[in-house]
Amino acid sequence: MLEVVELELPEPGPGEIRVRIVASGINPTDWKTRAGLANRVPDGFQIPHQDGAGVVDAVGNGVTGVDVGRRVWLYLAAFGNRFGTAAEYSVVPADRVIPLPDSASFDLGACLGVPALTAARCLGGNPEVLKGKNVLVAGGAGAVGHYAIELAKYAGARVVATVSSDEKQALAEAAGADLVVRYTDEDVAQQVLDFCGPVDRIVEVALGTNLDLDSAVLGAPATISTYAATGELTLPVGEFMRANTTVEFVLLYGLTPEQLADAVHWTSQALSADALTALPIIPFALDQVVEAQDLVEQAPVGKVVLRVAEG
The missing domain is CATH 3.40.50.720 (NAD(P)-binding Rossmann-like Domain)
Structure with missing residues (x-):
């Protein structure tokens, strides 16, 4: 069952980063996971959504080169991790947090990731x-x-x-x-x-x-x-x-770390060159996450995004 609840603010552990989420992108795999079609059953609570964008809020031990306050986009946030991006805050491994150029909107950052x-x-x-x-x-x-x-x-x-x-x-x-x-x-x-x-x-x-x-x-x-x-x-x-x-x-x-790193590098290069754009955004509020996922299941033209907070 997917519902909106209040949780304690998660703390980043070693090698992790906490991000204040501004926008959360929804993909077909999100509703398919909710429907039990992805062969992934959470062992407890699971915050959904792999993709998002926001601002670094805190860093765990061992994380270097990432400053609090940096604009970032996230990928595979909920993969093997309890904290997806359909929340006010997400804690993810540091290598899944990528700088978001000032020229790129949070909506665009939330549209990257899986697609x-x-x-x-x-x-x-x-x-x-x-x-x-x-x-x-x-x-x-x-x-x-x-x-x-x-x-x-x-x-x-x-x-x-x-x-x-x-x-x-x-x-x-x-x-x-x-x-x-x-x-x-x-x-x-x-x-x-x-x-x-x-x-x-x-x-x-x-x-x-x-x-x-x-x-x-x-x-x-x-x-x-x-x-x-x-x-x-x-x-x-x-x-x-x-x-x-x-x-x-x-x-x-299922990609290898090397294949995934190559894809991230190419995407980041193109993003920095202003070569990537967002599809038309279909916005929902965080408390409309169920309705938003239901719409994604209908395959609308455009990209469904939860706008969680102001940038």
């Missing part, structure tokens, strides 16, 4: 490998798709995005996609190939549904990186083998 880091990993984890490459982003108006477009453009790639509506097309274009097409068009593959030729990497939200399109536009070699595949999947093994195709399945919670 941006997933996008960075799906793009290969290193911006250097994308310069001059062709990237196809499926679902370019979703949170991961949004940051995949922006991170790929920051890295110097040519980006094509697929969407389903005028509203989503406008969002993908605002993120910087060089071409936006409707995935419902009969000639999507031809539009992509006519624009940029074969693609080098695909960031995929629905691999089973989009497999024919992906196969039609893939270069040789190329990579499909999917972060939301479900159910059974049949791959054209011979075709992919001949093309030396790589198919990656990405789940942020």
Whole structure:
């Protein structure tokens, strides 16, 4: 059961930082965890939400280089930790607290975390490998798709995005996609190939549904990186083998520390260069957390954020 309660102010232990939360971003994994679909059952109370932004309030023993009062964004706050960001204060391991530039709003900081880091990993984890490459982003108006477009453009790639509506097309274009097409068009593959030729990497939200399109536009070699595949999947093994195709399945919670650090570094670089933006914010108050999670389950256009406090 998810409810708003009063708890004692948590104290940071060794290697931990306490952050006064200003904004808390909500992801699909948050409502799925609440619904019991994530195979993670808390052993006591659990404050939800992985992503957020705020101000450093206190530091534990052994933490260096982080000053009280610094603006920060957080990622994986509730992963293996009792204190997520759906609260006035969160205590998290120091390596999950990242400086937030003055030019970035707390809303933007709360939108990063899971979506941006997933996008960075799906793009290969290193911006250097994308310069001059062709990237196809499926679902370019979703949170991961949004940051995949922006991170790929920051890295110097040519980006094509697929969407389903005028509203989503406008969002993908605002993120910087060089071409936006409707995935419902009969000639999507031809539009992509006519624009940029074969693609080098695909960031995929629905691999089973989009497999024919992906196969039609893939270069040789190329990579499909999917972060939301479900159910059974049949791959054209011979075709992919001949093309030396790589198919990656990405789940942020299972990345190695090195992979996660690379994704954080790329995201931080782009953020400092003002290359990242927030999707349209759908704000809720902290005491509306249940309603906010329920809305996320309905997959709205935009990003649902709890505005916990004034910055």
